[in-house]
Amino acid sequence: MSKTIVVSAVNLVEAGPLAILRDCLACLSDLAAQGGYRVIALVYKQSLADFPHIEYIETQWPKKRWINRLWYEYVSMRSISKEIGPVYLWFSLHDTSPSVIAERRAVYCHNAFPFYRWKAHDLFFAPKIALLALFSTYIYKPNIRRNTYLVVQQQWLRNAFQRLFSVPAAKIIVAPPAIETQEVTLSETQQRAGSYTFVFAGSPNSHKNFEVICRAAALLEQQNTVPFTVHLTVKGDENTYAQWLHRKWGHLQSLHFGGFMSRARLEEYYAACDCLIFPSKAESWGLPITEFAAYGKPMLLADLPYAHDTAAGSKWVSFFNPDDPEALAAQMAALLRGDRSFLKTMAKKTLAEPFAMNWPDLFHRLLHS
Known part of the structure; x- marks a missing residue:
């Protein structure tokens, strides 16, 4: 039976x-x-x-x-x-x-x-x-x-x-989650194309914590650092939170409010951008971390348990307090100067x-x- x-x-x-x-x-x-x-x-x-x-x-x-x-x-x-x-x-x-x-x-x-x-x-x-x-x-x-x-x-x-x-x-x-990724080898053109670029892929929800990136970008613009761009996957009209983000920081030259991206389009951004920022405060995994790690480029991640677990085995990683835009801005500024000394390789974890x-x-x- x-x-x-x-x-x-x-x-x-x-x-x-x-x-x-x-x-x-x-x-x-x-x-x-x-x-x-x-x-x-x-x-x-x-x-x-x-x-x-x-x-x-x-x-x-x-x-x-x-x-x-x-x-x-x-x-x-x-x-x-x-x-x-x-x-x-x-x-x-x-x-x-x-x-x-x-x-x-x-x-x-x-x-x-x-x-x-x-x-x-x-x-x-x-x-x-x-x-x-x-x-x-x-x-x-x-x-x-x-x-x-x-x-x-x-x-x-x-x-x-x-x-x-x-x-x-x-x-x-x-x-x-069974996520199939392969290490990506980038051409020199893909590795450096114009000014330094950051990317954050997330839905327009408040726990994704877009504002810490916006505040950090504002600080960097005030410091007259070298040109940079941060690509965000919110457009600014999706909901009250997105509208607030765009109203408060939409004037910043360094922020690109690109809106929702298809998986294929997002992979193009991953290949073209220099660094992933992932400040989300609540995740059971953090899929963009796994996806971006395949490109072997720097990642600035929220200093929370999920990010440490997801980034295990990845290269060029640093963590920041997700409530501290000054800390994030300092790490972004270091990368703009070409300083990677604060980044580290995360050891792989053995599951019990x-x-x-x-x-x-x-x-x-x-x-x-």
């Missing part, structure tokens, strides 16, 4: 979380095709992640309001688990641990907001994020210790969840057990360990 695996992911509809859902279901589709497992996915819409050999239950109701989402997680899903019948593994892909009946339970915790030190301006620019940071600990907590395993992307998150929720380290699997380097390995652990 086949064993039933249920994946609940009704809240994953875009960007990185949707990519996680697709990768997860692609792996389970192959597993179901081999026989022995029945796979059911609870999703917002099947078209977002449609794979063969998987049964789908669609629902948009939980996404409409937070109260709907909580009711669905802690009330409706229990009824669903009973209707499905004996469930061998219930895998929640969006942080919460639903009240279900299953032999094994696991939750993928990819939200770093329980550890985000939000500020008052977040309440104005991104009240949802501020409230998420304030209350996510209480959202995570119900049922979290009833899981067979928790899945996180980095070692620092394992340590943080262990401290915050008293979950044994042996029950937390570190599963870094349990860990999984890909989805098949992860499901082997979830189903058999």
Whole structure:
């Protein structure tokens, strides 16, 4: 008799979380095709992640309001688990641990907001994020210790969840995202083309901390340093936060408000720019760090645990206090002078057990360990 695996992911509809859902279901589709497992996915819409050999239950109701989402997680899903019948593994892909009946339970915790030190301006620019940071600990907590395993992307998150929720380290699997990158060799033309250029790729959200770059650029312009350009992936009209950034610092000659970039366009900027700045205050990974590291060029990163883990094994790295524009400006000025003495090579990290380097390995652990 086949064993039933249920994946609940009704809240994953875009960007990185949707990519996680697709990768997860692609792996389970192959597993179901081999026989022995029945796979059911609870999703917002099947078209977002449609794979063969998987049964789908669609629902948009939980996404409409937070109260709907909580009711669905802690009330409706229990009824669903009973209707499905004996469930061998219930895998929640969006942080919460639903009240279900299953032999094994696991939750993928990819939200770093329980550890985000939000500020008052977040309440104005991104009240949802501020409230998420304030209350996510209480959202995570119900049922979290009833899981067979928790899945996180980095070692620092394992340590943080262990401290915050008293979950044994042996029950937390570190599963870094499988990101395929190859070291890039640049031509001399690509390495130096005009004035020194920096780039920061991020969405127009307040926790991305664009303002520390803007403040640092303003300081450097006041000091009459050599010409430089900072390329930002905000245009200035996306939301209240972006409008504030452009209104306050749009006059600076060194700032280029370029707006959203496709992956191909962003890679062109990575190849052309001299240095990545990544000041974000809340990340479970920090994908641009991994992408830019392949180019072997300097990176100035927020001095936060996620950045240290993501940059492991990278060259030409330095860290700065994400709340200190003077510190960032000093590092930028050093690079403008051609001084790389403060940059260092990050040692590669060895993950402690349990860990999984890909989805098949992860499901082997979830189903058999």
